[in-house]
Amino acid sequence: MRFVDEFRDPEIIHRTAEELKRQVDPTRHYRFMEVCGGHTHAIYRFGLKDVLPSNIELIHGPGCPVCVLPMGRIDDGLSMAKDRQVVFAAFGDMMRVPGTTGSPLEHKARGADVRIVYSPSDALKLARTNPDKQVMFFAIGFETTAPSTALTLMRARAEGIKNFSVFCNHVTIIPAIRAILDSPDMRLDAFIGPGHVSTVIGCRPYEWIALHERKPVVVSGFEPLDMLQSILMILRQLNAGEARIENQYKRVVPWEGNSAALKAMAEVFQLRPYFEWRGLGFISQSALKIRDEYAEWDAEHRFHIPGIRVTDPKAAQCGEVLKGVLKPAQCKLFGCECTPEHPVGALMVSTEGSCAAYYNYEHRKAMVMNIAPAA
């Protein structure tokens, strides 16, 4: 398969791994953060730790949209689904995320009309085919998914579809990275930049990280070879004493981003003054709100939203894991009270969540093979 097989070629991967070994300083411990949850998933899915030198530590970042959503927003979304005229439409990732009164799937089992969609335009299609229902799309995601929500809202307005609305939970990546860097207990050497987000925003928005924080950023693809190459590029920068923004994922990411997508976002969304992130707390100008021109399709206007604020279950340490301060297995609930089947926190739900990825691929491997869990 093109664009897949060549990036999983054993021989090229071996050669890259050898080059990595030559570039690492064995006396040094490296800490790189992969910002994007897709990368976290790929690291475990492809067993990359088996290939990487052991003194390179990968820290999982905040780039998992489901994970950073505070529980109150899920409760808010589900409060709308109590009305039996409302169809609650969301991506599959959302379905098992626990709210205070259960996940969307549990609400579905109790009779709520909950549907999995693969794109916001599928939700709009539901509205067209169910004119007697109110279809509410629970929008999540970074700049990766925000443009398609924007385009869907533009189409809903153009077609005058009245029974469709969006509960907007879109967030932006740069303020989250800033919050992580501002966190005093976080020492990082470099970032593996998010590939999908960067297809939209491009590489320029990261320049301050190199300039002011003196840390390399390499925007990376998601195949095993992509990630190894990106890590190699970071090592070369560090060895040369440089801090630059580099684009490993050139086959997909344009340096300047996607102007049509950015334009659609600007047309439909504006920045919220602040937004609450799980684990990171309130971050100013870190999330998107639907503009007044589209208020008619904004679920926060159409429905009464209780604005629920709930703290995470006390023992759960999702916040610390999200910030990279704790490893998933260091959380008190990991693997006992909190498992992919019975998740307490969202990080255990999404395939991009570091806890779920760690549990599925790494933790069990360590357990069944009687080896110490990888750091």
Added chain:
Amino acid sequence: MRFREPQIEMAHGAGGKASRRLVEGLFVPLLSYGSAESLGDAAHVDINGAQIAITTDSFVVKPITFPGGSIGELAINGTMNDLAVSGARGEAMVVTFVLEEGLPTNLLEAEARAMGEAARKADVKIVGGDTKVVEHGKADRMYISTTGIGRPLPGVMIDPHSVRSGDKVILSGPIGDHGITILLARGELDFEAELRSDTRCILPLVEAMVQAAGPGIRWMRDPTRGGVATSLNELARDCRLGINLLEESVPMRDAVRGACELLGLDPLHIANEGQFLAVVAPEYVDVALNALHMVEGGQDAKIIGDVREQPAGSVLVTTGYGGSRIVDMLVGDPLPRIC
């Protein structure tokens, strides 16, 4: 462990972890039909010295017809296959129809015809049945339930406890065709692929392999709901050994691989309706494969991995470049109502 979940959810019918919890935690203790370890696809019972294999299955697939098959054909083949992988030839079947009020007769007729044809092809008699009709909206068009009995094939004993380290894992052909075909047939995704369900009766393949390598065959399973990963995890748990797969050696069509890459699904979790897995002693593996390759539809059979002491009770997938990961049973239900 007792089943303590407050309500039934789709995942309890998905054939993965939740299904297993429901069966072991609620059905087995209350219906006490044997120990959980012997829960295979079909049971073998002794009636006055006669060995009978028996199985039951139900079909709720949506949509009713899909490229390569339909609910009626699936019902016959699925039942025959459950008997086949228990080491038995299906001889007779009874079928139950649950029909929704308002179902067009021509639809029912088409499915009855498909069943008749599939039964003739598989050489199994349909000897009885039952029909129930429920109010409009209380069922989705039609559900079919089947019970089949069969005669054990001579010269083979299927028992997960007989599996030994060093045994080889054989897979009959490419995986994922059925699950992905159903997903696409629902028309909810805006992409298309040249793909058909692999639904078929696998008895001719199983018979050929048993004839050639019977004493070396330790275990078989048709990896339907939950896919290859779930079937092999159940085996690993039952035999307390590790199943090691080489990722690149698992056969699959590009369309399935592509769809899984796009949707973030693991092909090892996708359902099949015309494939089977077999664990074969190493000294019999060549004759078993040769026998399969001689049968129509068995040309793609190959070794996908082996059994080792470690990781005990789990399935480890290794990639060609040296990465490895543990693959669990299916958790949750990515594709409901596929069969």
